[in-house]
Amino acid sequence: MRRIFTVLALSVAMALGLLQAVPNDANAQGRNDVLVIGMATSDLISLDPAKAFEFAGVGLVTQIYDRLLDFPPGSYEAPEASLATSWSVADDGRTWTFKLRDDAVFHSGNPVTAADVVYSFKRVVVLQDQPSFILTQFGITPDSLKAIDDHTVQITLDKPYAGGIFLACLAAGVSSIVDSKVVMEHAQKTDKYPDGDMGLTWLATNSAGSGSFILRQWAKNERVALDANEKHWGNVPKVKRVILKEINEATSRRLQLEKGDIDIAWELFPDQVKALEGAAGLHIDKFPSTTIYYVGINTREGPLANAKVRQALRYAVDYDGIINNIMGGAAKQINTFIPEGFAGYSDKIVYRQDIEKAKALMAEAGFKDGFEISIDTGDQTPNPELSQVLQASFAKIGITVKINQLVSAQLWPRYRAQEHELIMARWGPDYVDPHTNAQPFADYTAKQLSWRNVYENDQTAELIKMAGAEMDQAKRIDFYKQANEIIQEDGPYIFLFQPLYQYGVRDNIEGFVPPPSFDLWKLYTISKG
Known part of the structure; x- marks a missing residue:
């Protein structure tokens, strides 16, 4: 009833x-x-x-x-x-x-x-x-x-x-x-x-x-x-x-x-x-997400411990192919750990594909004939596809890449344990300030990304610590920029892109x-x- x-x-x-x-x-x-x-x-x-x-x-x-x-x-x-x-x-x-x-x-x-x-x-x-x-x-x-x-x-x-x-x-x-x-x-x-x-x-x-x-x-x-x-x-x-x-x-x-x-x-x-x-x-609106896709490079030993080899890797990447073919244009190349939209972001692109320059750097580093390496990647799109582009890019400078495709439960524990050689990864900020990216990417004492890639740079770590205590906003942002320039030249990353969020709107x-x-x-x- x-x-x-x-x-x-x-x-x-x-x-x-x-x-x-x-x-x-x-x-x-x-x-x-x-x-x-x-x-x-x-x-x-x-x-x-x-x-x-x-x-x-x-x-x-x-x-x-x-x-x-x-x-x-x-x-x-x-x-x-x-x-x-x-x-x-x-x-x-x-x-x-x-x-x-x-x-x-x-x-x-x-x-x-x-x-x-x-x-x-x-x-x-x-x-x-x-x-x-x-x-x-x-x-x-x-x-x-x-x-x-x-x-x-x-x-x-x-x-x-x-x-x-x-x-x-x-x-x-x-x-x-x-x-x-x-x-x-x-x-x-x-x-x-x-x-x-x-x-x-x-x-x-x-x-x-x-x-x-x-x-x-x-x-x-x-x-x-x-x-x-x-x-x-x-x-x-x-x-x-x-x-x-x-x-x-x-x-x-x-x-x-x-x-x-x-x-x-x-x-x-x-x-x-x-x-x-x-x-x-209807129409499509676009805006860069704050996520950064990057390659982590374990610098503990071997060829990857050489800064010139890391530079060669960055010059070898087919960035245009990644953005236009894999991401269908829905991405924007980035060469900084500070995403667009955050204070301190720079749109300057330092690395574009230059195979001859990459080969010259490999020769200077003593690896003219290349070497073999592996890259760990997740099983979700676009990570396997990105890894395949990297494999083809590095092959052009004599580096043979084996792709290890893993589920997340295997991938991230390996990364945290520093067991990778290369890893296809991404990072999203926890709050809206450059420090949420600068600290993990550049301060190894934080035991995050820099530490996982065995990159212990005291200079960048100190810059990030100074930024974390600096009350003057302009000075703080300058500390991040200094650290970013060092990371771009010497660091353990290949910054690839920020994805573009695409919205369908009536x-x-x-x-x-x-x-x-x-x-x-x-x-x-x-x-x-």
């Missing part, structure tokens, strides 16, 4: 147009206030800012939550004011004070206060989930956080750090501010957290934010629905609802875009883009600012004409 009554009630509500349930995609396309996006969201595990570290999860956190600082649409060199209206650092370089805006409220109606900031950061530190290092790398503990008054927060670091790095990390997803009252109401005792999980279980599928959108529904493996927060203090969305429809196959995204079932198709590949050429009513979509990654996409700018 209860079920019959419910169905009847729903039917009546639908007939009256009062039902607020998630619309189907066909209806959504006929409504100017609903935006439908098709994208791969199968990696979505949690919507909790303290846990979310996957592509889709962090992207959704960006829409639902506010942070002290944030990156405005299309500008990623330095964060700007958000919940914090001003900030300062004491003479000790360790004590930061943030003044909060007084008109921000959570979706629950509770005001955003300094106590919420303290609680949000404290739970990140205590829960110690994947993204927690973004805050704990500054020595932040529960005792480091203090609410001076309702709108003043003080954060004390363990030592002075470059302001640009710290502030960029406060604009990361893990630094989102949660409604402490709501979260504490939903804390549960679990086996892992017998004293309470600080809302970790509940926030995985619910929200307690103050952002431009309110979580309405997460139907796992189907869709996520977000409603506009019309009471947001500054960034009120231009549509009333956003539907993120899970479409994991790029071809399916392309077909649904053509049919008009979705407004935006996230991340199309060259085959899909080519198929859409000349299609009426022509009636306005205000779409293509981002380098989903966590930097601000949906509130988009409207439907």
Whole structure:
């Protein structure tokens, strides 16, 4: 009887147009206030800012939550004011004070206060989930956080750090501010957290934010629905609802875009883009992702320990063939560890294919007749194809390359154990600041990429350490540039390219600012004409 009554009630509500349930995609396309996006969201595990570290999860956190600082649409060199209206650092370089805006409220109606900031950061530190290092790398503990008054927060670091790095990390997803009252109401005792999980279980599928959108529904493996927060203090969305429809196959995204079932198709590949050429009513937007594809060179011993051999490898690569044939034009050559869009990026290309120069360097190094080497690569496109191009390129200068194609569970442990000779790899930043790339690529003491390739350069390591403590932004960026020049000449990498994200967009979509990654996409700018 209860079920019959419910169905009847729903039917009546639908007939009256009062039902607020998630619309189907066909209806959504006929409504100017609903935006439908098709994208791969199968990696979505949690919507909790303290846990979310996957592509889709962090992207959704960006829409639902506010942070002290944030990156405005299309500008990623330095964060700007958000919940914090001003900030300062004491003479000790360790004590930061943030003044909060007084008109921000959570979706629950509770005001955003300094106590919420303290609680949000404290739970990140205590829960110690994947993204927690973004805050704990500054020595932040529960005792480091203090609410001076309702709108003043003080954060004390363990030592002075470059302001640009710290502030960029406060604009990361893990630094989102949660409604402490709501979260504490939903804390549960679990086996892992017998004293309470600080809302970790509940926030995985619910929200307690103050952002431009309110979580309405997460139907796992189907869709996520977000409603506009019309009471947001500054960034009120231009549509009333956003539907993120899970479409994991790029071809399916392309077909649904053509049919008009979705407004935006996230991340199309060259085959899909080519198929859409000349299609009426839509276009392709492109933007470089922040991921860098590179070859790691183990410098421990043998020919690869010779800097001239490493230079020869860089000159031998068929960069144009990689970008035009393997990537279908959806990539941009890069010769730096700082991606386009970050402060300190340089578009200067040092290496282009020059076989004669590569042969001369091999001869100078004493390897005129070449040698045999292996390259480890993953089994997912485009890594095997890239490795084949490298194999053919190096053959032109007498180097015979054996390709070891491995699954990820084999590939990355070998890399971390320094067991490779060459490796086809990629790197994506953890937060929006050059330090997140400069440190792993150039400071071997960080025990990341430079260390994995047995490249122990004290000069570059010291430059990165100085950059990490430099409060003057211009000086800090100059340290990175100096380190990058050394790495380009002497380092253990062949920087290949940044992929281009390609988005299929209906022509009636306005205000779409293509981002380098989903966590930097601000949906509130988009409207439907």
